[in-house]
Amino acid sequence: MKTSRLQRWFGPWTVVLLFFVLLSGSVQAASLGERFERTLGGSAVPEILKQYGGEHVLPIGQRMWVEEIFRRLVEVTEREDVDYTLTILNSSELNAFALPGGYVFITRGLISAIGRDEAELAAVLGHEITHIERKHGVNAVLRQMGLAVLLEVGVMTLDLASADLLRVASATLLQLVSLGWGREAEYEADLSGQALAVKAGFDGVGAVSLLDDVFTVGSEDLPMKIFRTHPDTRIRRDRLEAALVSFWSTPVVVEDRDVVERLNASRNSKQARRNDPGGRYVVIVPDEGAGLHVFDQQVRQYVTWFENTKVHDFAWSPQGQYIALIVNEGSQRQLWIGDRWGKKTKSVGLSGQAITEMSWSPQGNQLAILVDGPMGSEVMVTYLEADVLLQVGGDFTGESSIWLDTGLYFAHGDMWYHTSAPKVSPVTIRNPVPQVLQRQRILSPTVIKEGNTIRLTRPSLTIP
Incomplete structure (x- = not known):
């Protein structure tokens, strides 16, 4: 009606x-x-x-x-x-x-x-x-x-x-x-x-x-x-x-010889990414057994992180807040991320596929990983704070991946390829408001001299 x-x-x-x-x-x-x-x-x-x-x-x-x-x-x-x-x-x-x-x-x-x-x-x-x-x-x-x-x-x-x-x-x-x-x-x-x-x-x-x-x-x-x-x-x-x-760029061949030499040098050295940026821990992957052997230089003692877990490789994030590991989880090779005290915070795995390599972004908020597939290793990216997995290598497979300030590079055959995410610009306030320092109350005891002795009275609250 x-x-x-x-x-x-x-x-x-x-x-x-x-x-x-x-x-x-x-x-x-x-x-x-x-x-x-x-x-x-x-x-x-x-x-x-x-x-x-x-x-x-x-x-x-x-x-x-x-x-x-x-x-x-x-x-x-x-x-x-x-x-x-x-x-x-x-x-x-x-x-x-x-x-x-x-x-x-x-x-x-x-x-x-x-x-x-x-x-x-x-x-x-x-x-x-x-x-x-x-x-x-x-x-x-x-x-x-x-x-x-x-x-x-x-x-x-x-x-x-x-x-x-x-x-x-x-x-x-x-x-x-x-x-x-x-x-x-x-x-x-x-x-x-x-x-x-x-x-x-x-x-x-x-x-x-x-x-x-x-x-x-x-x-x-x-x-x-x-x-x-x-x-x-x-x-x-x-x-x-x-x-x-x-939003990622299409992978292109790297032709700059200086960049290629730098990438090849980084590819052949794993020790740099295994060094703790904070300088506190010395971490070793044992040849046999499980976990990571860690020497804490601050307290001067050995500890074991990720006990009962077979670790194949690890890398510290650039700022040293996190450590990434490639581990065996059951019959699957996964990526684990732990905090600075050896506690697992995240895992990434794909059914029927093995993760073989990882590389941190310079900002420490992303990881590039190589995932074994039927045609070779796919180049993928995951985020530290988000459960996403992106295939960024296009039609190419990868044999190694390295982040530089200019983006992600991966080797395919005798060539290096480059791809990058869109530029992210942090929010800055153009005209920030100055922080006003508030006057804080302080304790001010009174000192009284009595002959050869000195006596302090109960402190009173005063404002400077």
């Missing part, structure tokens, strides 16, 4: 709107459509603020950090007709969403859950910005209202209609915000938002680790309300992981 009334109401309006469309030139129609999109989104802002407890003001340092990430993303967007704004909502709920016309929202709860991971925050904001860039919101509203036909002929004159139509559109928008813009729109926002973050200088792995860290993959009750209505989280995660390879 309700549907039929809406159809009767929209019927005349559709005729009127089509009439205006036919009278409008393409440039004018586009301008009107941009104003309608902004007006539609703006009309829903007060209700959004009401539902989520109003706007939250972050501490100034954190606010500048969030705004800088948002600014870098907006700087690389394509639509010049949109003025983007970011609002922090005063809600502990894990949520983020966007309204047509440039309005992006994120809750303080989600910011708190993300912490200081700029790649994950860029993934969230990039996802929401993409919804606006692709007009997912306004298009979903028009489809829901039965006005999708206007998309084909020039929907951009909707603001010429009455305020009644805008009120209905605004109510429809608020309903759809909690439901999402549709499965395909969410897939597009995932991948395009990830690409937007990479373009802005953030690591695309943030989109994957976000789903791993903040949202429980496969859970039927995800903490973020809007994600419960999005496509299956595991499918989204797998798509985002697969897309990471596309």
